[in-house]
Amino acid sequence: xxxxxxxxxxxxxxxxxxxxxxxxxxxxxxxxxxxxxxxxxxxxxxxxxxxxxxxxxxxxxxxxxxxxxxxxxxxxxxxxxxxxxxxxxxxxxxxxxxxxxxxxxxxxxxxxxxxxxxxxxxxxxxxxxxxxxxxxxxxxxxxxxxxxxxxxxxxxxxxxxxxxxxxxxxxxxxxxxxxxx
Amino acid sequence: xxxxxxxxxxxxxxxxxxxxxxxxxxxxxxxxxxxxxxxxxxxxxxxxxxxxxxxxxxxxxxxxxxxxxxxxxxxxxxxxxxxxxxxxxxxxxxxxxxxxxxxxxxxxxxxxxxxxxxxxxxxxxxxxxxxxxxxxxxxxxxxxxxxxxxxxxxxxxxxxxxxxxxxxxxxxxxxxxxxxx
Numbered sequence: 390x391x392x393x394x395x396x397x398x399x400x401x402x403x404x405x406x407x408x409x410x411x412x413x414x415x416x417x418x419x420x421x422x423x424x425x426x427x428x429x430x431x432x433x434x435x436x437x438x439x440x441x442x443x444x445x446x447x448x449x450x451x452x453x454x455x456x457x458x459x460x461x462x463x464x465x466x467x468x469x470x471x472x473x474x475x476x477x478x479x480x481x482x483x484x485x486x487x488x489x490x491x492x493x494x495x496x497x498x499x500x501x502x503x504x505x506x507x508x509x510x511x512x513x514x515x516x517x518x519x520x521x522x523x524x525x526x527x528x529x530x531x532x533x534x535x536x537x538x539x540x541x542x543x544x545x546x547x548x549x550x551x552x553x554x555x556x557x558x559x560x561x562x563x564x565x566x567x568x569x570x
Numbered sequence: 571x572x573x574x575x576x577x578x579x580x581x582x583x584x585x586x587x588x589x590x591x592x593x594x595x596x597x598x599x600x601x602x603x604x605x606x607x608x609x610x611x612x613x614x615x616x617x618x619x620x621x622x623x624x625x626x627x628x629x630x631x632x633x634x635x636x637x638x639x640x641x642x643x644x645x646x647x648x649x650x651x652x653x654x655x656x657x658x659x660x661x662x663x664x665x666x667x668x669x670x671x672x673x674x675x676x677x678x679x680x681x682x683x684x685x686x687x688x689x690x691x692x693x694x695x696x697x698x699x700x701x702x703x704x705x706x707x708x709x710x711x712x713x714x715x716x717x718x719x720x721x722x723x724x725x726x727x728x729x730x731x732x733x734x735x736x737x738x739x740x741x742x743x744x745x746x747x748x749x750x751x
Contacts, residue, residue, distance in 0.1 A: 390575045397573035427606045466674030466743045493647030562647045
């Protein structure tokens with residue numbers, strides 16, 4: 390951030406009075422610009438013993454697999470955002486079942502909110518951000534071709550829960566990076 | 571948003587190619603400025619049959635009660651953010667126990683991530699954003715003096731769970747506004 394989005398003058402990085410962290414501050418109009426973590430809403434879409442994954446058509450990590458997930462929009466709730474991403478990336482309609490994981494990525498200031506969802510039917514296909522969309526048996530994930538560490542972590546926990554026969558809410562931190570981060 | 575925070579030129583509101591929502595776009599440097607929901611991390615600090623609440627010293631809703639909660643910072647995880655807010659607002663040290671609620675406020679583009687926490691001791695007091703800090707028995711909340719609908723909703727669910735003797739993860743939407751919203 391170089392300029393004030395409110396008045397267009399240059400900003401400075403300083404600790405505002407009463408605060409304890411440096412912020413981008415406009416000394417012309419006094420606006421303080423906070424930078425906050427972003428929410429990525431995702432869905433693990435289930436169909437009997439399979440889950441639906443998408444192969445990414447966009448950078449970063451084009452060609453690698455993920456479950457549908459993307460930045461939550463203003464004016465949505467978290468479950469809506471997860472269902473919307475599933476529709477956009479996999480052209481699939483899900484009924485959101487339950488919250489499955491809340492995973493923080495402090496190194497990139499993101500929080501993944503991941504739901505389990507039930508596919509309403511087998512009508513799916515590649516959205517504009519996907520190369521292809523495919524059902525995988527839950528015990529045959531494409532482990533070496535997953536897009537991000539957080540996707541690996543969420544699916545590893547999911548598969549372990551499924552093996553045990555009981556889902557447990559997963560709250561954690563994923564600090565690993567992909568090479569490009 | 572009026573100006574590009576990257577180059578300082580005026581932005582326009584338009585739907586970028588391949589997108590389906592209007593964004594603030596800089597036609598000089600091509601930066602697209604997304605506006606995403608913010609995470610509010612909160613904690614219900616427990617001490618036997620009581621929980622610790624803070625009376626707000628700042629606007630909005632000065633003088634009304636809340637559990638410790640505030641905007642998550644870049645570089646934190648959600649549990650850290652909840653513990654930090656508890657330390658800042660109530661000068662209290664908590665051990666985060668479990669995620670209790672994920673409540674979306676689409677009308678203000680916020681998501682509350684609320685943990686249950688256990689007070690490590692009874693050493694607490696009013697931080698700079700609090701007028702006073704006080705333990706309340708869980709069945710004697712100051713219902714008519716709570717700061718926000720989301721605080722009311724989270725505590726109402728908490729008290730009901732406590733009455734039943736079993737905590738259940740709460741995922742929901744709180745669309746009600748305070749008069750000033």
